[in-house]
Amino acid sequence: MDDELPPPIEPAHTDVRPTPDGAPEAPIAPSLLADGVPQRLDPSYVAYDRLSGWVGVAVVFALGVVGLGAFWISSEPKLAKLAVLAGAWVALLALLVATTLFLPRKRWERARWTVSRAGLEIRKGVFFRSITNVPRSRVQHTDVTQGPIQRRFGLATFVVHTAGQQHSEVELEGVAFDVAKALRDDLMAAGAGDGA
């Protein structure tokens, strides 16, 4: 199993992070972050991801109803064609429902983020896995964003921008808002200029 990405390293002290039922603890000091210990996403990520999934399911459901309805009402529909379209719609819905039910938990289990003196490391992915490393001195600027669903769960997306081209934005989705702010403070604290 250790030939896989990411290797199953258990976080040493997940208890520092907010607990699923308790209120978020005091903001984490930047010095605590850069410890090189892999951290999990916030536990409420699972519920958040699932809710976003259901929103997607609802959108696809609504679009399908409208689309198929319009097709039905418009010039005498060919039943065979309608059946094929409806079948595809149902299959897509089933797939979305299945991923919404099962993937959020898997995603949370696989995801880790680590801040060390060298920089930020993000592991993610269930089927297609990746580990992204951004050296600390290459951080150009950072964003902390919070969508409407994320706000409900007190979550945020932390975005690191580099001067790169293909992966100039590295996103860490599903950390507590306070953690995201602490990450920002930690990664920007060095204030490393680009020497230009």
Add this chain to the structure above:
Amino acid sequence: MAPERGVVHRLHPASLPLELVRRISRFGFYAVVAVVLAARSEELAYLFLLLLPIGGAVMRFLSFRYELADDRLIVREGVFVKQVRQIPYARIQNLDTTQGVLHRALGVVDVRVQTAGGKEPEAVFQVISRERLEELRAVIFGARAEPVDAWSSAAPSSIDEAPLFRMRASDLAVHGLLSQKGLFVVGGLLLVLREFADRDRVKELFQSGVEQLPVEPRALGAWTWVALSVAGFALLQLATLAWAVVTLFGFRIERRGDALHSQYGLFTRHETSLPRRRIQALHVKQGLFQRLFGRVSVHAVSAGGVGGEEKEHARPWLVPTCRGEELPRLLRSVQPDAEFDAAPWRKVHPRATRRLTIQGTLLYSLSFGTVAAVLISTDFVPLAPTLGVVLVLALAAAMVRAKLVYRALAFARTDKALFLRHGVLTRRKTCVPLEKIQSVRLSQTPLDRMARMATLSIDTAGPGGQHAAFVVPYLPVREARRLSRALTREANRRDFRW
């Protein structure tokens, strides 16, 4: 002449007529419409439409100001919407100049100032005199202060050393033949003909031309036709060569201080200055035909100023074509760490061949199978044996391809840079200095996971593109992990300089 700081300059007065010519040629259609409308309706008022581009040129000339401050370039322009740009010298990536025939007659240049951000140049000077350009260059790159007339043949005395590279006539010929731009020349002519000539008139002309020929075309023998086609082909090649000569004539690269300075062009002359430390990655490319002639091309990727509307001004190469033997010397002065030959090359996972074979067999079976399906459906060949042949052929082809791909693919790491080589028909080599690494990513598809491999991608500030990106597939997972950790550490230790 020491460049004066804090003095506000305008564009060169020649800017007006040149800008007018440029605008009219760009809005040529518009101008033609205005003139035709005026002529048809005998209403001279339509000619006032011509005043629009003239007005634009005048306003631009009057509103444009620039100033060389202590640490930045300040550019002001705009009449209705005013714009002030402050560009710190340290941020300027390169200075590209273009000089058309008219520009040369008037002793002025078009200058583009590029920074790392964005696709468009940060400032465009259309146009300034050569002395002003040298002043700009001196201030920006901190190079020599006295003006350098790069175009006079007595240039060498004002240059740090002998040219790093000078394109010979044979290089020019090979580059021309390999690019086959002759087709564009012919296509362009046909397009012009189609746009501006009446079709019936052309037909008439052609027919009367044929009638006036001393011989009847049908009476010509096969050999005459062969000779004619050969002549046509030769003409095409001549057009191709002419294109190469016109665009790249006199190509040479020099070093001035830390900047690489290249210039080329027969009629329209281009000059570019690229500070060496701004090179994000170096690519060496050798296509199949280039290999036949023992030639390679070198691309230096710098951040910014590529793509968008300014694509025509982006330099596609550092050296369009040079001899393989010249490469090591050239690379040593461009990027001393790019020692491709001395790099400790490592192969990827040995089982990559097997994966490539399976992949290839599926791919080839599909394409060969399509051909076979057509043959079978026309009852041209029997079913079962054909399928067998298809499978055997696909397997054989895939095995050969896998061997070749595996042999070509290798990577290396020194304490200064990262290297990659790949490609079977077109061979590519890339070097990324460690301090130019922006981020490191390992990725693993489900198939990778089964084979215990991973793909390593390195991101730099230079535009990647499909072939230029630094991506090493089929690495053993443990090695990939070690490598990505080490590279992140190494990159972090070094300050990134634009």
